[in-house]
Amino acid sequence: MSEPTPGPGTVRTARLDLVPLAVAHAGEMAEVLADPALHAFIGGAPPTPPELRARYERLTAGSPDPAVTWHNWVVRLRAEDRLTGTVQATVTDGGRTAEVAWVVGTAWQGRGIAREAAGGLVGLLAARGVRTVVAHVHPGHTASAAVARAAGLAPTDRTEDGEVRWERRVTSPDAPPDGLGSPAPG
Numbered sequence: 580m581s582e583p584t585p586g587p588g589t590v591r592t593a594r595l596d597l598v599p600l601a602v603a604h605a606g607e608m609a610e611v612l613a614d615p616a617l618h619a620f621i622g623g624a625p626p627t628p629p630e631l632r633a634r635y636e637r638l639t640a641g642s643p644d645p646a647v648t649w650h651n652w653v654v655r656l657r658a659e660d661r662l663t664g665t666v667q668a669t670v671t672d673g674g675r676t677a678e679v680a681w682v683v684g685t686a687w688q689g690r691g692i693a694r695e696a697a698g699g700l701v702g703l704l705a706a707r708g709v710r711t712v713v714a715h716v717h718p719g720h721t722a723s724a725a726v727a728r729a730a731g732l733a734p735t736d737r738t739e740d741g742e743v744r745w746e747r748r749v750t751s752p753d754a755p756p757d758g759l760g761s762p763a764p765g
Contacts, residue, residue, distance in 0.1 A: 592699040594658065595692065597666060600638060600651035605631040607662045608653060611684035620717040621682060647671050654696045656687065663687040666700045668709075676711045677704045681726060688722070697730040705749040712749065715742035 590597035598604075609628040618624060626634065642649045648670040656663045664683035670676070679700055683693040701712050714732055716723045718741075724734070732745040 590652065590699050590703050592695045594656060595695055595699065596655040596657060597652035597696060597699055598655050600635060600653055600665070602632055602635045602639060604653045604662060605635050608635075608665070611662055611664060611686075612682070614685040617682070617685050620720045620723065642669075648674075652700070654681075654683065654692060656692065663692050664696065666696045668700060668704060670704075670709065672711075674708050676713065677709045678713045678715070679704070679730075680714065681723075693722075693726045694729045697726050701730040701732075701747065710749050712747040714745045715739055716745055717742050 589599065606628050609626060609631050612631070613625045615625060638649060638651050650668045650670065652666050653662045654664040654666060655661065664681065664687065666679065666681045668677040668679050671678075679697065681693050681697045681700070683696070697714075704712055712730075712732060714727050714730075716727055716734075718738075724743075724745075727734075727745040730747070732747040735744045735746055737744040
């Protein structure tokens with residue numbers, strides 16, 4: 580069965596490049612994720628470069644479950660030629676459902692980067708056949724809720740592990756939310 584998934588390419592938005600995750604990104608991303616305050620809602624502690632390298636090796640190897648596809652990108656702010664965060668999608672249900680997440684380092688928060696990156700990701704997923712996009716947002720994380728809303732997701736009455744489940748049902752890939760990017764040419 581053919582799965583309509585995003586594939587490995589770079590996604591360009593107005594200011595950002597979503598670049599496929601590579602183990603080589605671990606050093607710079609350890610700096611991006613180094614602020615302990617960043618982990619207040621996502622949990623854990625800032626990863627060390629070796630911990631992040633090991634995590635990125637697992638992620639780039641792909642899901643061990645053939646029914647699940649992992650897609651991970653680092654977020655590069657073109658004007659600064661700097662990594663600022665990550666976006667990810669776990670695609671299931673034959674390519675029809677994706678759980679998404681985003682994180683932007685504290686030094687770059689408040690600049691619309693997460694909104695633009697998440698919007699670009701959701702737009703790509705919709706264009707590639709995903710029909711339900713899901714995110715889980717801590718009920719106290721108003722900034723992340725605003726990102727989810729801007730990407731076209733709406734809160735549901737369901738909670739999972741203390742987080743609110745947000746969803747977007749895609750009825751037409753031609754109607755993504757505003758400001759979305761597209762895969763960069765070849």
